[in-house]
Amino acid sequence: MKKTSQVILTEILLLLCVVACHNSSTTGNTLRPAPDFSLTDLSGHPLHLSDYRGKVVILDFWATWCEPCKEEIPHLIDLRNRYSAQGVEVLGISMDDDDKPVRAFQQKYQMNYPVAVGTSSLADQYGGVLGLPITFVIDRQGRIAAKHIGATKAEVFETEVKKLL
Amino acid sequence: MTVMKICGRRSSYLTRLAAIVCTAGAFVVPLAQSADSTNMKTLTPEELVGVLKSKDTKPLVLQVGSHIFFVQAHIPASEYVGYGSTPEGIERLRLRVAKLPKNTSIVLYCGCCPWSRCPNVNPAYKELQKLGFTNVKVLYIANNFGADWVDKGHPVAKGE
Numbered sequence: 380m381k382k383t384s385q386v387i388l389t390e391i392l393l394l395l396c397v398v399a400c401h402n403s404s405t406t407g408n409t410l411r412p413a414p415d416f417s418l419t420d421l422s423g424h425p426l427h428l429s430d431y432r433g434k435v436v437i438l439d440f441w442a443t444w445c446e447p448c449k450e451e452i453p454h455l456i457d458l459r460n461r462y463s464a465q466g467v468e469v470l471g472i473s474m475d476d477d478d479k480p481v482r483a484f485q486q487k488y489q490m491n492y493p494v495a496v497g498t499s500s501l502a503d504q505y506g507g508v509l510g511l512p513i514t515f516v517i518d519r520q521g522r523i524a525a526k527h528i529g530a531t532k533a534e535v536f537e538t539e540v541k542k543l544l
Numbered sequence: 545m546t547v548m549k550i551c552g553r554r555s556s557y558l559t560r561l562a563a564i565v566c567t568a569g570a571f572v573v574p575l576a577q578s579a580d581s582t583n584m585k586t587l588t589p590e591e592l593v594g595v596l597k598s599k600d601t602k603p604l605v606l607q608v609g610s611h612i613f614f615v616q617a618h619i620p621a622s623e624y625v626g627y628g629s630t631p632e633g634i635e636r637l638r639l640r641v642a643k644l645p646k647n648t649s650i651v652l653y654c655g656c657c658p659w660s661r662c663p664n665v666n667p668a669y670k671e672l673q674k675l676g677f678t679n680v681k682v683l684y685i686a687n688n689f690g691a692d693w694v695d696k697g698h699p700v701a702k703g704e
Contacts, residue, residue, distance in 0.1 A: 442610065444629060446661045476611045499615040509613055510688020511656060528691070529658065 410522035413438065413515060414504040418472075418495040421482055426470065426495050429521070435462075435543045436517040437469045437536060440497065443480040445511040447530035452488055454533035458540065459492050465544050466519070472497040474508060518543045584669045586684040592619070592651060593698050601649065603681075606640065608633060608668040609654035617694050619653065619683075620701040628654070628668030637668055638675065646676045653682065655689025 413428060413436075420426045428436070439455060441448035452471075459469045469492040473481045478496050485494050502508035505515065516525040516539045525539050587595075596602060596619075605622035607614050614624045625640055626633035641650070650672060654664040665682045672680045685692045694700055 442656070444610075444627060444663055445657055446663065447657055474610060474612050497612070499612050502612065502616055507616055507690055507694065509617055509655065509690030509694055529687070 410518070410524060413517045413521055413523045415521075416501050416504065418497070418501070420493040420495045421478060421485055422493075424493070426493050428470070428517075431468050431470070431517075432521050433519050434466045434468045435519060435540050436515075437467070437540070438472065438515040438517055439469060440472050440474055440502070440505070440508045440511060440513045442474045442511055443484045444475070448512045449488075451512055451514075451530045452490065454536065456489070456491055458533065458536055462540060462544070467540055467544070468492065471495070472501065474502070474511060516540065516543070584666065585681045587651070587681050588684050589693050589696060589698055592683055596620075596699070603649035603651045604641075604644070605651045605653065605683075606637070606668075607654065608637065608652050608664045609656045609662075613656065613689060615703060617689065617700045617702055619693070620699050622653070622701075624704070625668075628652070628664035628666070628671075633664070634667065634671050637671055641672065641675065641677065644677075647679050648677065650677060650680045651683055652680065653685065653689075655683075655685040655693065657688060659684065659686050 415427060415429045418426045428438070437455060437458070439448075439451070441452065455469045455471075459467065471490060471492060471494040473484075473494060473496050475481050475496060481494065481496055484490075497508070505513070510528060512527075512530060514527045514531060514536075515523050516527075516536065518524045524543055527535070592605075602621065605619050606625045607618055607622050608625050608628035611624060611626070618624070623640070626636045628634065628637070641648070644650075652665055652668050652672075654662050656662060656664065662685075669680060669682055
């Protein structure tokens with residue numbers, strides 16, 4: 380009986396340790412930095428993520444052939460329109476094979492934010508982009524605050540962005 | 545007795561309501577499942593892994609989606625053909641299979657987007673059917689290649 384209660388007590392203590400360790404790993408500042416990159420946008424300007432430090436950035440990996448992306452992009456345009464004055468920027472990284480369809484798309488949809496064609500190495504830096512869209516919300520300190528795989532509702536982005544402003 | 549009558553009427557009403565809901569559900573669920581009504585022969589990632597590991601003759605595995613995706617990660621020994629949704633991709637597919645026997649085992653895959661939104665696999669599959677190929681399947685990727693193949697720990701190759 381004594382042995383049984385000792386075993387139970389040990390198990391409880393172990394459980395408490397596990398919970399404590401888990402909690403300590405989720406509290407505090409554990410957001411990882413968003414990898415910096417250097418591309419050239421469709422206007423021919425350099426595009427470095429680090430240039431947007433101090434702003435909340437929505438980094439959107441997309442492609443012209445991706446139907447869910449086409450549904451999401453108008454929301455990103457709207458979000459940028461409404462919050463750019465408060466320090467929000469959207470960066471579109473196209474995973475198309477070349478820039479020709481991207482330019483046509485940018486014009487057609489009147490994308491009001493920098494767009495560049497990405498590379499496989501950039502995708503690797505962000506953990507692999509093997510499905511679209513994949514969108515990262517980056518805080519003013521350049522850290523990844525959220526990652527979304529698949530089309531995401533506008534309200535979700537708006538809520539996250541507002542929290543970071 | 546009155547209470548029993550009321551309960552009886554209510555249970556009769558609820559029974560009818562339940563029957564209506566079930567009947568409606570029987571129609572709704574198949575409709576939702578038939579959102580992808582392409583009638584393509586498919587196999588799951590697990591099934592393909594099994595085939596690739598076996599000693600049987602391996603199918604020709606062709607990726608009919610994004611090149612950047614292919615370079616990041618692809619099924620070992622698979623070949624890049626290009627977007628099944630473009631004339632260029634279809635032409636490359638035609639060239640690749642031009643000299644193959646019509647009973648060649650071929651597996652097509654993409655994984656760019658959720659299954660029902662993929663613009664590439666269906667046109668590629670139809671093209672092979674039109675060309676007379678009789679042993680074609682499509683790899684069923686529910687969400688995307690990352691989630692349904694790479695993250696599941698299935699074999700991966702990188703590069704061209």
